[in-house]
Amino acid sequence: MPILPYPDGPIAIDLHISLDGPGDFASRIHRQLLDAILDGRLRPGERLPPTRELARRLNVSRNTVSAAYERLTAEGLLVARVGSGTYVGQAPVGHVRDVPEGAIRPRPVWDGLVEASDDAEAPTYDFRMGKPDAALFPLPVWRRLLAAEWRASTIRTAGYGAPAGHHGLREAIARSTGLSRSVRARGDDVVVTQGAQQAFDLIGRVLVEPGDIVAVEDPGYPPVRDLFRSLGARVVPVPVDREGLEVEALPDGARLVHVTPSHQFPLGTPMSLARRAALLDWAGRHDAVIVEDDYDSEFRFSDRPLDPLHSLDRAGRVLYVGTFSKTLLPMLRVGFLVAPASLRPALCAAKRLSDWHGEPVTQAALARFIDSGELARHVRKATRTYAARHELIAEALAGDLAAWLDPVPSTAGLHLCAVLKPDVSVDIPSVLARAGERGVAAQSLAKYGDEVSLQGVVLGYGAIPTERVQAGLAHLAKAFKDETKRPRGGLRSADFL
Numbered sequence: 001m002p003i004l005p006y007p008d009g010p011i012a013i014d015l016h017i018s019l020d021g022p023g024d025f026a027s028r029i030h031r032q033l034l035d036a037i038l039d040g041r042l043r044p045g046e047r048l049p050p051t052r053e054l055a056r057r058l059n060v061s062r063n064t065v066s067a068a069y070e071r072l073t074a075e076g077l078l079v080a081r082v083g084s085g086t087y088v089g090q091a092p093v094g095h096v097r098d099v100p101e102g103a104i105r106p107r108p109v110w111d112g113l114v115e116a117s118d119d120a121e122a123p124t125y126d127f128r129m130g131k132p133d134a135a136l137f138p139l140p141v142w143r144r145l146l147a148a149e150w151r152a153s154t155i156r157t158a159g160y161g162a163p164a165g166h167h168g169l170r171e172a173i174a175r176s177t178g179l180s181r182s183v184r185a186r187g188d189d190v191v192v193t194q195g196a197q198q199a200f201d202l203i204g205r206v207l208v209e210p211g212d213i214v215a216v217e218d219p220g221y222p223p224v225r226d227l228f229r230s231l232g233a234r235v236v237p238v239p240v241d242r243e244g245l246e247v248e249a250l251p252d253g254a255r256l257v258h259v260t261p262s263h264q265f266p267l268g269t270p271m272s273l274a275r276r277a278a279l280l281d282w283a284g285r286h287d288a289v290i291v292e293d294d295y296d297s298e299f300r301f302s303d304r305p306l307d308p309l310h311s312l313d314r315a316g317r318v319l320y321v322g323t324f325s326k327t328l329l330p331m332l333r334v335g336f337l338v339a340p341a342s343l344r345p346a347l348c349a350a351k352r353l354s355d356w357h358g359e360p361v362t363q364a365a366l367a368r369f370i371d372s373g374e375l376a377r378h379v380r381k382a383t384r385t386y387a388a389r390h391e392l393i394a395e396a397l398a399g400d401l402a403a404w405l406d407p408v409p410s411t412a413g414l415h416l417c418a419v420l421k422p423d424v425s426v427d428i429p430s431v432l433a434r435a436g437e438r439g440v441a442a443q444s445l446a447k448y449g450d451e452v453s454l455q456g457v458v459l460g461y462g463a464i465p466t467e468r469v470q471a472g473l474a475h476l477a478k479a480f481k482d483e484t485k486r487p488r489g490g491l492r493s494a495d496f497l
């Protein structure tokens, strides 16, 4: 039975003691306390429950508990302090017994999907992708809104909320994406999710049968590719050219096509209007669904963007997915999807079966953040900062780095891509490893290709402070220079002389 914390004691403990097993009750209590002290679950200085209290909870006599305590005291593991209680003494520090390794294996599809988490310390020059600048996050406003919601009506109901998410947030999302992205939707059309990733998961669960073909961009976004594989889909990578996904290369019979038309991931180019029209036409002829992943196009550094696929779609084939991971913070885990009415009941059911609903207090605070104009203000301010970094990177790609790399044109988002010049031979992973020694972290473009292999680098500018961009790129240029000079591997003529 669990022992509840003692409000009057200096340290609360919550230790489970079972009376099952061999030996008398005192021996069983002794053995379990001993184990807990030796493996570190009970730490030196922690106060044990009074004998009377523990006896009552275990429904044994007080003498039984006292006998166990006295034995542990005699063994030097407990210390009795008159008038205060019984405490854990300075026992040899043990370690908690490991959870057994176990022989049960996951489904084979998971073998290739297990990845180490990325909690490495931030490098000095952080060009990693996908990270917004946490220093730009309007913390005081957010804290105020969150505190207000923790006090107010949100928690009064104290029950489960609607799977589609906080009503006010759905309305706010519909209005704001209507204004900023011309996505025409009402609040009822929106389902709030735990980031865009959960939106893809719900869509997959509702629409994709094991064995169905799912087409993804190549290069593309690995978490989406992996997710659909984990759901049993046959994921087919489709090449991307300067206009976007090559529609004529789509496999017949694809049930679903995932695309990033505003800012192709990772190349950064927008999909041309002609390609958008061709994709919608293709989906109509093949009875396929398009998932439009609009993950970071709020940050735009030029004229109005092309209309999203969603607003060009007249047949209800496009599911629009957005996220606050880039405009605010990934740790908020708030994203959303806009779905045709025909799919919403099933998507809401999938959401309920997944996690019932997201976190309503955050969602309510976010609704106010959007409605009060704070989101638009924040995006405007952050866009200025990101535009300056984008500009500095573009300058370096046209200057110091121009001997090796060609920039891929891009006017939005939080990263830029550059491909290796056709006549240059240098090993990008070696360059990045060398740059890494100088505190630079950037990613190789090849990492995002499935069958298509493009050599180049992706430079994220969400996380790196503006004043470090030039120095970081100078280190990268030096790494390119050093690697170009380095003799290539294999035998050289000097080896024969």
Ligand SMILES: Cc1ncc(COP(=O)(O)O)c(C=O)c1O
Binding pocket: 130, 194, 195, 196, 197, 198, 221, 260, 265, 293, 295, 322, 323, 324, 325, 330, 334, 335
């Ligand atoms: C292509 C793409 N889609 C979606 C997302 C957003 O994912 P989430 O909202 O789950 O954080 C990202 C984030 O990096 C992305 O790069």
